[in-house]
Amino acid sequence: xxxxxxGAGSASSPHPGPSGQAPDQRSRGGRRGDAxxxxxxxxxxxxxxxxxxxxxxxxxxxxxxxxxxLIQTEAWTALVVVGVVTALVxxxxxxxxxxxxKYLVPGTIFLxxxxxxxxxxxxxxxxxxxxxxxxxxxxxxxxxIETSSVTQVPGSPEYYLTIAERDGEMVFLLVDPAxxxxxxxxxxxxxxxxxxxxxxxxxxxxxxxYTVIPTAxxxxxxxxxxxxxxPTPGGAVKATGLSRAFEGKADKSYDAxxxxxxxxxxxxWVADEVEGYFVDAExxxxxxGWKVDVxxxxxxxxxxxxxxxxxxxxxxIWNFVFALSAVATTFALGMIVALALHSPRVxxxxxxxxxxxxxxxxxxxxxxLIWRDMFNTDFGLISKLFGVHDWLGTPTTARLGLIVINLxxxxxxxxxxxxxxxxAVPRELTDAARIDGASAWAGFRRVTLPLVLVAxxxxxxxxxxxxxxxxxxxxxxxNGGPYAIDNSTVGATDLLISYTYRVAGFxxxxxxxxxxxxxxxxxxxxxxxxxxxxFWRSRAQEEVYS
Amino acid sequence: xxxxxxxxxxxxxxxxxxxxxxxxxxxxxxxxxKDKGNGKLVLxxxxxxxxxxxxxxxxxxxxNGVTVEVKEISENQQQTFITASQQxxxxxxxxxxxxWIGNMVQNGAIDPVQLTADQKAAxxxxxxxxxxxxxxxxxxxxxxxxxxxxxxTDLVPTAPATIEDLIKAxxxxxxxxxxxxxxxxxxxxxxxxxxxxxxxxxxGGSLFGTTASGDPDPSKVTVNTPESIAALExxxxxxxxxxxxxxxxxGNENGIPSFVQKxxxxxxxxxxxxxDVKKAGFGFDISAVPGFAAGGQAKxxxxxxxxxxxxxxxxxxxxxxxxxxxxxxxxxxxxxxxADPRPAALTAAADAVKALDPNAEKFVQAGxxxxxMPAIPAMGAIWGPMANAEVAVVKGGDAKTAAxxxxxxITAEINK
Numbered sequence: 001x002x003x004x005x006x007g008a009g010s011a012s013s014p015h016p017g018p019s020g021q022a023p024d025q026r027s028r029g030g031r032r033g034d035a036x037x038x039x040x041x042x043x044x045x046x047x048x049x050x051x052x053x054x055x056x057x058x059x060x061x062x063x064x065x066x067x068x069x070l071i072q073t074e075a076w077t078a079l080v081v082v083g084v085v086t087a088l089v090x091x092x093x094x095x096x097x098x099x100x101x102k103y104l105v106p107g108t109i110f111l112x113x114x115x116x117x118x119x120x121x122x123x124x125x126x127x128x129x130x131x132x133x134x135x136x137x138x139x140x141x142x143x144x145i146e147t148s149s150v151t152q153v154p155g156s157p158e159y160y161l162t163i164a165e166r167d168g169e170m171v172f173l174l175v176d177p178a179x180x181x182x183x184x185x186x187x188x189x190x191x192x193x194x195x196x197x198x199x200x201x202x203x204x205x206x207x208x209x210y211t212v213i214p215t216a217x218x219x220x221x222x223x224x225x226x227x228x229x230x231p232t233p234g235g236a237v238k239a240t241g242l243s244r245a246f247e248g249k250a251d252k253s254y255d256a257x258x259x260x261x262x263x264x265x266x267x268x269w270v271a272d273e274v275e276g277y278f279v280d281a282e283x284x285x286x287x288x289g290w291k292v293d294v295x296x297x298x299x300x301x302x303x304x305x306x307x308x309x310x311x312x313x314x315x316x317i318w319n320f321v322f323a324l325s326a327v328a329t330t331f332a333l334g335m336i337v338a339l340a341l342h343s344p345r346v347x348x349x350x351x352x353x354x355x356x357x358x359x360x361x362x363x364x365x366x367x368x369l370i371w372r373d374m375f376n377t378d379f380g381l382i383s384k385l386f387g388v389h390d391w392l393g394t395p396t397t398a399r400l401g402l403i404v405i406n407l408x409x410x411x412x413x414x415x416x417x418x419x420x421x422x423x424a425v426p427r428e429l430t431d432a433a434r435i436d437g438a439s440a441w442a443g444f445r446r447v448t449l450p451l452v453l454v455a456x457x458x459x460x461x462x463x464x465x466x467x468x469x470x471x472x473x474x475x476x477x478x479n480g481g482p483y484a485i486d487n488s489t490v491g492a493t494d495l496l497i498s499y500t501y502r503v504a505g506f507x508x509x510x511x512x513x514x515x516x517x518x519x520x521x522x523x524x525x526x527x528x529x530x531x532x533x534x535f536w537r538s539r540a541q542e543e544v545y546s
Numbered sequence: 547x548x549x550x551x552x553x554x555x556x557x558x559x560x561x562x563x564x565x566x567x568x569x570x571x572x573x574x575x576x577x578x579x580k581d582k583g584n585g586k587l588v589l590x591x592x593x594x595x596x597x598x599x600x601x602x603x604x605x606x607x608x609x610n611g612v613t614v615e616v617k618e619i620s621e622n623q624q625q626t627f628i629t630a631s632q633q634x635x636x637x638x639x640x641x642x643x644x645x646w647i648g649n650m651v652q653n654g655a656i657d658p659v660q661l662t663a664d665q666k667a668a669x670x671x672x673x674x675x676x677x678x679x680x681x682x683x684x685x686x687x688x689x690x691x692x693x694x695x696x697x698x699t700d701l702v703p704t705a706p707a708t709i710e711d712l713i714k715a716x717x718x719x720x721x722x723x724x725x726x727x728x729x730x731x732x733x734x735x736x737x738x739x740x741x742x743x744x745x746x747x748x749x750g751g752s753l754f755g756t757t758a759s760g761d762p763d764p765s766k767v768t769v770n771t772p773e774s775i776a777a778l779e780x781x782x783x784x785x786x787x788x789x790x791x792x793x794x795x796x797g798n799e800n801g802i803p804s805f806v807q808k809x810x811x812x813x814x815x816x817x818x819x820x821x822d823v824k825k826a827g828f829g830f831d832i833s834a835v836p837g838f839a840a841g842g843q844a845k846x847x848x849x850x851x852x853x854x855x856x857x858x859x860x861x862x863x864x865x866x867x868x869x870x871x872x873x874x875x876x877x878x879x880x881x882x883x884x885a886d887p888r889p890a891a892l893t894a895a896a897d898a899v900k901a902l903d904p905n906a907e908k909f910v911q912a913g914x915x916x917x918x919m920p921a922i923p924a925m926g927a928i929w930g931p932m933a934n935a936e937v938a939v940v941k942g943g944d945a946k947t948a949a950x951x952x953x954x955x956i957t958a959e960i961n962k
Binding site for chain 2: 133287481511
């Protein structure tokens with residue numbers, strides 16, 4: 001009731017006159033009066049205040065939790081978004097106004113965060129070469145190339161290191177293991193140190209004019225030590241941890257003038273902004289690359305590369321067959337079982353229901369692996385029952401097997417929702433049909449099924465969408481196999497999603513996220529089209545029956 | 547006015563709640579600026595190794611006056627590490643298999659580790675070879691593993707000298723109804739390039755050519771050379787339409803259990819099978835996987851577990867200290883071995899435990915001819931196509947067709 005009162009008040013609030021500053025305020029005051037009344041009745045409930053404090057407290061806690069890492073990684077956009085959303089939520093639930101928004105905002109926030117943002121990110125990624133070897137920026141790639149090319153200067157000593165200070169400046173005290181000679185390394189270079197006391201392990205204990213920094217304090221100055229380097233004629237002395245140092249030299253360095261990486265030994269790799277790699281004259285590239293925009297390249301590759309597009313149609317057909325039969329079989333079995341238990345003559349329905357829900361309650365991953373082992377050629381239960389056959393190694397039986405496994409995994413869900421829908425079908429209707437002379441089948445076909453379908457069509461569509469992308473079943477049971485001898489790219493039971501997973505290199509551990517995103521966009525388009533058509537048709541159906 | 551008061555009370559209450567919820571745990575961590583190093587070292591590893599490494603990491607922390615956090619990453623460690631590193635929430639030290647190195651380097655996720663000549667000499671040469679990539683050492687190895695032939699000595703007292711002998715012994719036992727299978731080598735419906743590599747290599751097969759410096763060369767894929775095709779032919783002869791020694795029905799999930807249940811007298815597996823095999827209650831022995839009567843030696847893949855310094859860590863000097871100077875210490879390596887008995891990569895530690903655990907030493911001996919698993923990113927392109935080719939020949943398919951198809955798919959993936 002309260003909602004209606006305030007909602008109606010604000011909707012019909014008068015806005016008199018173009019220069020209605022004063023009246024407008026008055027009207028606002030009036031509305032506040034209404035709201036105050038509403039509020040007064042609400043304030044009586046302490047539960048209301050406590051629950052509101054709790055909810056807003058959690059929101060504030062999330063904000064405070066998110067702040068330090070966001071500030072630390074300098075993610076200013078995300079910080080602003082988090083701040084604005086928190087402020088919005090706080091405002092919304094502390095003001096008596098905007099009643100409808102109070103109901104809509106939480107769902108909308110989750111919709112944006114968990115559906116729209118991932119979709120947008122997938123679309124954006126599809127236009128890049130983001131993946132292993134191309135994860136970071138060009139600067140990061142250059143830094144990695146230079147760092148990984150540092151080698152010890154041949155013949156240089158492998159120093160023991162002690163971190164010290166002189167006049168507040170950091171100094172590396174370096175002990176040559178062979179001669180025990182001590183040198184002080186500063187940003188200016190190396191200078192000998194006389195009369196230092198050195199331990200057996202090569203640590204400098206005391207040195208005149210220098211203050212040795214204890215290890216624990218040195219450990220706190222990690223970044224300073226990491227950045228410290230002592231120039232030498234052959235390169236630079238850098239720390240290897242807190243106790244050793246070496247004289248190293250970078251073999252590769254970046255030259256901004258030619259936008260290339262050069263090596264004194266003659267190598268030259270020019271930046272290729274299309275590929276995101278430094279490439280030499282022979283076309284060989286350095287390992288470390290960076291992320292670049294590739295336009296529609298991922299999409300065109302999916303459509304034109306024969307090793308990919310050549311199998312697309314076959315995979316798509318099997319994908320539809322799998323998804324449709326998954327929905328049809330689970331729905332049919334779920335319906336039969338639900339109807340059987342819906343009959344008033346059945347005793348012990350609770351017991352049967354618990355049994356039937358078990359497959360749904362057990363962890364799917366474990367069940368899939370057990371099913372896979374039951375189909376084992378030599379040792380599996382199926383072979384023991386029906387004779388030895390290479391069940392998952394033959395395309396037809398592998399496909400049938402997957403549908404059977406999916407049926408076992410999926411029918412309890414259908415059974416549950418159909419049971420719910422059947423409860424909502426009034427018995428008078430089925431009774432009336434019987435009195436009118438309809439057979440049991442006709443009654444079911446013409447009365448029960450249409451009424452149940454009205455409620456269940458959206459669930460069937462979502463079940464189709466889920467099974468269209470039923471990655472777990474395929475990945476854990478057959479991994480897409482069996483494969484033809486001359487084709488290791490696509491197997492007989494591959495769905496688009498498992499096929500994408502392989503083609504994008506996730507199986508091999510070297511992932512191409514950009515390409516995977518492009519294929520995901522195709523899959524998204526297919527599922528969205530099918531769902532839209534199905535919803536559109538189900539609405540027509542609803543109009544007929546209700 | 548009353549609304550205001552209510553609002554203010556609510557706002558104050560929720561702020562207090564927020565502070566109460568977060569203040570206790572968050573604020574101390576947030577105060578020291580993380581950019582300047584915070585005297586804290588974070589190490590990531592898998593769940594089995596985490597409890598083992600924890601005491602050592604804490605001892606290191608005490609020694610250097612820093613706090614050390616050991617975090618377990620339950621799965622997908624490599625990808626998790628690379629992704630987290632990229633966004634700045636990764637660890638300082640990563641523990642993992644050496645064949646990750648290529649991918650971690652191309653993503654700029656790890657830094658080279660400068661080991662002294664003495665330190666390098668203290669490791670098993672194969673371990674150092676495994677962690678060397680593009681001429682740089684990228685990690686400190688601590689354990690090595692490879693597959694070997696494990697046999698039930700109650701059924702087969704002497705180790706077979708050749709694969710032919712092995713098959714004959716297995717067939718005789720099968721004919722005598724003492725076992726059901728000739729050999730248990732994990733293969734499975736999807737194929738297993740790793741476990742069958744000793745057989746493939748003994749038959750003359752190879753995956754990559756080598757560069758001038760002796761590293762695997764991704765531009766020379768050799769799975770369809772005449773030698774490799776001949777090797778696949780030999781695998782076909784051992785397969786389901788031949789001897790029946792390699793079967794798709796024996797995989798990782800039932801390979802070791804089948805051996806333990808005496809369904810087969812021979813098992814090809816690694817040190818990780820020891821826990822189960824020791825409990826089986828029959829005599830067993832470990833020897834190198836033999837070669838074919840006419841042909842080369844079996845070369846199992848060597849896997850090396852190593853510590854890596856994260857390139858984007860916050861305490862890099864500490865991480866370098868831990869990796870280059872702490873875990874390379876003999877006493878630490880010895881203690882690590884005692885907590886987690888895998889063949890030690892540090893020769894001194896391996897020698898010290900020889901007497902304690904002869905099995906570990908036997909695995910090391912069995913891996914003497916082994917080759918470090920290629921760490922180049924292109925290796926990722928091998929697994930799928932090569933496994934499919936092996937499944938095809940084991941089921942009786944044509945070796946040449948399978949090899950050509952695999953080579954084509956691998957090359958396409960590498961040049962992607």
